Amino acid sequence: MSPTPLDPGRLNRYVDDNRSYFENTLAAMVEVPTVSSDPAHRTDIERGADLACQLLTDAGARAEKVATKGNPVVIGEFSPDRSRPTVTIYNHMDVQPADPTEWRTREPFKFHREDGRYGGRGTTDDKGPGLTAMMAARYAAQNGIPLNIRFVWEFEEEIGSPSFEGFLAGRGTAMPTDSVLVSDTIWIARGKPAVPYGLRGLQGALLTLETGTKDVHSGTTGGVARNPIGEMAEVISRCYDARTGRAKIPGFYDDVKKPKLAELRSFQRSGFSLKSFKAAHELKSLRRLSEKEAVQRLWSMPTFEVHGIKGGYQGPGIKTIVPARAEAKISMRLVPGMNPAKMVSLLRKFVKKINPDVVVTGEHPLEAYLGEFTGPYADAARDALKFGFGAPPAFIREGGSIGAVLSMRRHWNCPLVMMGLSLPEHGYHCPDENYDWGQASGGIKSFVKYFEKIAEIR
């Protein structure tokens, strides 16, 4: 029994009365371009962290910017009372890069609001959900829900959280917690909430091949000069079958742990639809897969992907050269059982066998994560989303990766619940990223309900 039972009328008024507050806070955060992958934005990261501290302080929390060997971590706390259970809410306030030429608005770091929709880089990943959780925590603190609520806002999530382990091993040891709430995941569709209990890991690799020092004339040298783009294309197409997605690197699938039958059943009950998946991501066509195969692929199978390639002339028209250099950016999504370092090693070994001149540099290793989808915290999440959105969540895995989740589980060794608010059409990592008041308002209500529920767990 909660000492001060949740009053839905009061909560609804809070949500309605604080819409402008939420929007202005989100606008302020979005307009600081906290792009962690680009060193040119280092001062924006600091500005973003300072602003985050200010927002938490304004909301009535104690806040602090904690230095790490990389970007800072902002921590905060509402009503510290050691007799109460503690929940730590994790979000990240760094964002993906954004190419203005790809955005319809052309201004990814200018906040747009229109008919309850919020546009701008970071609106849905992950500033919007982070501020939604903060609004709920503020309500909980102001209305006597007996819970310590802490915030951990990271600024390196989009680059694989390289300094987060250091933060946990340092300042984090003085911050024990009974559970962790992470809000950085995506629903199946609007009206179909999801609570993922697993994440794929990640391993990047840069492949480079230099066969000369400068571009040379394709008439004068063509036939005798090597072509690094052609050779790179061969390497890629021997590493995987792009049409099916199947990797051809020996040993690639050896360590893959298959999901249990109960999980597969839960995946299939999730309401995933290939048609709405295709529409939400604006894809022209998909690989040939059934719905059943597709969810297994997305949530429990590794991938081999080329996320960028360059070489030679890219301007208008023709330039009759043989290029000197080609570069391919590889990323592999990993599933439970797979070891990132081993995957780089398998890739390097195979690439060297195909073409010894290709240099393979591993980057951003991250293991997959697998948690639980039963127990009192899962029950609390189910009740919370039903309360906030009128629909129970599907317990699924998620195809993406959040490095901090693994680290927090290891260091704090406590239940961890991922209750995200993003929708597929919000454009995670895409041009025209957006978030909306429907998800924010329902999210505030869900989180308050969740806090009420977990305050009862002893």
Add this chain to the structure above:
Amino acid sequence: MSPTPLDPGRLNRYVDDNRSYFENTLAAMVEVPTVSSDPAHRTDIERGADLACQLLTDAGARAEKVATKGNPVVIGEFSPDRSRPTVTIYNHMDVQPADPTEWRTREPFKFHREDGRYGGRGTTDDKGPGLTAMMAARYAAQNGIPLNIRFVWEFEEEIGSPSFEGFLAGRGTAMPTDSVLVSDTIWIARGKPAVPYGLRGLQGALLTLETGTKDVHSGTTGGVARNPIGEMAEVISRCYDARTGRAKIPGFYDDVKKPKLAELRSFQRSGFSLKSFKAAHELKSLRRLSEKEAVQRLWSMPTFEVHGIKGGYQGPGIKTIVPARAEAKISMRLVPGMNPAKMVSLLRKFVKKINPDVVVTGEHPLEAYLGEFTGPYADAARDALKFGFGAPPAFIREGGSIGAVLSMRRHWNCPLVMMGLSLPEHGYHCPDENYDWGQASGGIKSFVKYFEKIAEIR
């Protein structure tokens, strides 16, 4: 017998006295960025053509800018006397694009002179040789060599001369000539002149594949979304074996006419060396070929080449996306017997079979050219180069393509001699393109000798 025998002492003085004149003229031309492949340089093309007219007029010739449906052609003439034989000197005054970040000097369109070496885009291809020929013609005109000397300076050579046929069919019909001299080819090495009698043709193609409308999150979609870069890599590696260079497109080699035994012997006597070829083009390694195979490949075999590729993220670090689009720029060098349109058709048919979603757009078709390497004009070229440089030329073919050569042969139906002055290390189509006074001064002497010799041919 020439009416006014060539006086070597007078010619040497002319060359020495006019070095600054040559350098200043070349500087002025280089500093107008006449890049024909980029529409943004359209006004520079007009400025370049006006300057070219001015230079010819200043040298004592009559000059005129002739409009075409594309870029203009500049024509000029020294001492028109219909009783004398006429030679038409062809050069082109448009240049390849230049990426300043790839140039050591960072300023491709700023003329550099240092120790008799001239740096800048267009110095060797083809403004330098063009002005060298102009200097020789000026001497011939001033010293009574009984020859009409005409100039045809094109401004669309680097984009395959799309309007040159139109020029020849129009104004060109009123410009009959006894022979054509083209100076736009490359020697075997310094001290080893070459007179090519054949050129490879060219066929470009743009391959594009769009599987989505924007980049999507590789965690959320990876495994189900198609990857256009991976699929493009497969297309490329099924079209050719990049390590050997051998095309795998069915029918690719069907129409290739092999060179005659006499030609192959001449190729092998040319002095071509793999070692100096590799050094001149600053290549790290070459395809595995003997010297004999290499010259056959360069001068008499077709190629399949990828001169540019792009897709996905190209910035620093990792961006965990599946891209929406990939693009590959293909160019094929063609040899006698091959039909450009047929080659696009073979390529398109094969690519569609591999991947029906790849769009193939043919561009810049150009047939190969094969002339003669014996007769009085070849003899004149041999004597001329021996006179100017102390070494007889090798009669070879050239791996590059000059569309105007085919057109001129067809329209004027007369002997055509290619007496170039560029060296492999001059960096044709490359960053840090350069030319030098050694080639220019020897070139002026050679051309004057050539004019004296061909004035005698009746």
